[in-house]
Amino acid sequence: xxxxxxxxxxxxxxxxxxxxxxxxxxxxxxxxxxxxxxxxxxxxxxxxxxxxxxxxxxxxxxxxxxxxxxxxxxxxxxxxxxxxxxxxxxxxxxxxxxxxxxxxxxxxxxxxxxxxxxxxxxxxxxxxxxxxxxxxxxxxxxxxxxxxxxxxxxxxxxxxxxxxxxxxxxxxxxxxxxxxxxxxxxxxxxxxxxxxxxxxxxxxxxxxxxxxxxxxxxxxxxxxxxxxxxxxxxxxxxxxxxxxxxxxxxxxxxxxxxxxxxxxxxxxxxxxxxxxxxxxxxxxxxxxxxxxxxxxxxxxxxxxxxxxxxxxxxxxxxx
Numbered sequence: 030x031x032x033x034x035x036x037x038x039x040x041x042x043x044x045x046x047x048x049x050x051x052x053x054x055x056x057x058x059x060x061x062x063x064x065x066x067x068x069x070x071x072x073x074x075x076x077x078x079x080x081x082x083x084x085x086x087x088x089x090x091x092x093x094x095x096x097x098x099x100x101x102x103x104x105x106x107x108x109x110x111x112x113x114x115x116x117x118x119x120x121x122x123x124x125x126x127x128x129x130x131x132x133x134x135x136x137x138x139x140x141x142x143x144x145x146x147x148x149x150x151x152x153x154x155x156x157x158x159x160x161x162x163x164x165x166x167x168x169x170x171x172x173x174x175x176x177x178x179x180x181x182x183x184x185x186x187x188x189x190x191x192x193x194x195x196x197x198x199x200x201x202x203x204x205x206x207x208x209x210x211x212x213x214x215x216x217x218x219x220x221x222x223x224x225x226x227x228x229x230x231x232x233x234x235x236x237x238x239x240x241x242x243x244x245x246x247x248x249x250x251x252x253x254x255x256x257x258x259x260x261x262x263x264x265x266x267x268x269x270x271x272x273x274x275x276x277x278x279x280x281x282x283x284x285x286x287x288x289x290x291x292x293x294x295x296x297x298x299x300x301x302x303x304x305x306x307x308x309x310x311x312x313x314x315x316x317x318x319x320x321x322x323x324x325x326x327x328x329x330x331x332x333x334x335x336x337x338x339x340x341x342x343x344x345x346x347x348x
Contacts, residue, residue: 038080054102056252068220072244076307078253079223083180090176113166113175120181124189160209167216174218183224247299254303267313289320
């Protein structure tokens with residue numbers, strides 16, 4: 030059996046290590062091929078495959094065709110050209126204080142921009158460097174633009190919501206950072222932003238009024254998460270082994286698993302539901318003799334839990 034990844038959300042690492050990858054690249058090809066609607070936003074719950082998608086898009090735009098052998102996109106006319114890619118991932122930026130946020134945010138931005146051909150200018154702010162990097166890299170690419178991938182754009186604000194003054198200060202600083210894209214949309218070949226929620230006051234949505242929110246678009250309802258068919262096709266051996274551990278018939282086991290983990294729907298029109306991928310991974314990797322609420326220990330927001338603790342609202346065990 031192929032191993033199940035529970036601790037990596039990096040596409041290249043997953044493929045190199047031979048882990049199970051549920052092929053979503055037909056969706057990704059549709060995204061990257063549409064040059065008219067090329068500024069995109071997707072909201073999904075935490076631990077739902079957003080980072081895996083973002084890193085797959087990064088490898089697509091850096092021309093690493095060898096990582097996609099046997100996947101749907103390898104059978105398309107995609108040209109596998111190498112584009113300059115700016116990739117930010119804000120989930121782990123420290124928000125203990127405004128000072129720690131500003132310090133770590135600056136370090137993160139400098140590190141990510143330094144991974145490109147842009148020469149970081151320490152005399153300028155992270156936001157100014159971001160804008161300059163878009164200009165510089167697009168110009169070096171013959172004016173054809175750059176790819177910008179922003180994962181968990183809202184994480185620093187979400188992490189600080191138990192202190193609203195701090196959250197507002199962080200929101201203001203990140204809004205200024207994202208606003209660097211306002212006058213540079215012509216230099217952006219493709220933008221994908223992901224997050225858990227859509228903060229309408231974050232500036233990015235007001236300054237990029239042509240950004241397309243695909244979070245509830247019916248054609249992308251099953252782009253992240255696993256359908257029944259995908260679960261069966263990719264995890265059948267693990268599923269049958271776990272059913273034996275639980276002492277259940279395969280049919281009863283699958284029905285109970287569906288009740289536990291297949292409750293997510295991301296379209297008002299498309300009725301398809303999907304399984305939470307981290308719940309599937311943790312459950313099938315551990316193969317315990319029962320089902321458990323695995324997402325609550327990995328995906329719940331710390332700010333919400335802190336608020337509930339302060340309000341004495343955790344009399345019921347959240348697990």
